[in-house]
Amino acid sequence: MFIDRNARLRETRSWGDYHCLGIDAPVLGRQARPGQFVMVRTGEGAVPLLRRPLSIHDAGPGGIELFFKVAGRGTALLAGRRPGDPLDLVGPLGKGFTIAPGMSGKHVLCVGGGRGIAPLYFLARVLAGAGSRVTVLYGGRTAADIPLQDKFERAGFEILCSTDDGSRGFAGLVTALAEREIGRRKPDLICACGPDPMMEALAALARGLGVPAEFSLEAVMGCGIGACWGCVHRIRSEAGGGEAWVKICEDGPVFAGVRIVWGDRTT
């Protein structure tokens, strides 16, 4: 992990509130692992003050991609950046998804809800490279909330979409779609990122089937590097073990489903 003040925006793509930034950052790109994140300075001066944590959407020898939805002033500023603009990044941070040896031939279900799809593209690519069979489930409120469907299809992934309003794909929650798919074909591993209720439902499904699952958690972060203890979640030391407030930025953001205590009060 390091501060990359030489990163430069190479290209941008936008779909309404959703944006994808292609960033020249060769060292970050080589170091990054699926599920890790960067802390991005979104503007100059004191407003916004803090960096914003964003999952690494893809990475390679040339740099990284970030995919996000505008959620406030910081992400709106970031969405306004133009190709050629410098970017100030800290990363790669956190512990990502477990890419265990022996994943060849295994079936992995990657489930993304809304902007939570961000880390799953990189993950799916790396898993496919390791020989896994990846199925992506991608859910949103409407067709406008699942702009990356084409990208996954073009990369050759099996992808099934759901929308709450039925405007594209399966009509209903992505968790209902996941239940249907799991009923047809039991996966060897479930990886997911999205709203907490979505991940909680998937964790229950995985537990019922005895399938291991990993989830990428989200939080407001102060530092992103484990110093402020601001981004905690209730986590068990192991399945059934003692609980504590654990730093998402340093010990996560990806945790095994059996360790996550769901139902934290959130605003």
Add this chain to the structure above:
Amino acid sequence: MIDLSVDLGFLELKNPVLAASGTFGYGREFEPFLDPGRLGGFVVKGLYYGPREGNPPPRLVETTGGLINAIGLQGIGVEAFAAEVLPGLRGLGTAVLVNVCGADDDEYVAVVEFLDAFDGIAAYELNISCPNVKQEGRCPALSTGATARLVARVKAVSKRPVVVKLSPNVTDIAAIARAAEDAGADGIALVNTFLAMAVDLETRRPKLANVFGGLSGPAVKPIALRMVYQVASRVRVPVIGMGGIMTGSDALEFMLAGASAVEVGTASFVDPDAAVRIVGEIEDWCGARGIARIRDIIGTLRID
């Protein structure tokens, strides 16, 4: 060559910039980003005697130019600190201060007595002022009597210098500083965070689970600067100033107002190397003005 060293009387620092407690972890977290040996020192995150669970989330909310936190001093306790962390801090080539917490006076004393047995600590920073541990920010630093009682008890046992960290959430901060000095404090550090809250209009709920938290960052700097000036002009012991310092200029303003050293806190979240950058900016400012010794500017604010 500009002499950046400052003398706190009880402790000589290679430069006046310390990383502030609660924003620098246990000291090692920032090593990927800066060499701690380039700092005047750092203050380790607040330690209670035992491990402490901290507050439920959300613990952080960003406000205009500021950050409200309600971490609740989650931490590992003195035994784990001495066994697992402190040995790694001894070779860093910088002053290590430990921020000392307690649920009551006895716990502060117990923390100091325990840590006194271990090498590698330059001084204690007595945290009598954390606003987000108890409801509505109650802490010893809100009264002269409680401050004097606690400082006297800690000073009676401590083998090391004791810096007392004050709360800004008082009507007369100079009176609290005087009470700490009269009770034997070797130095005064100020300010801790400002008791604050934030509201989510749509959910009609506080944005922090703890309701209240402590505000830090550039938003508080003018008030912190005023308080540092008020205290520095009323006490004889050295003052360590802090509150929204983001740049070398900010740090130098606190020094003109009477601070012998400064602490950099929230800035380290924005830029993990901020404290070292600020050392460089202080040096550049002195160099551009032909100032040979940084200590010559302490308390030189011109007031006619």
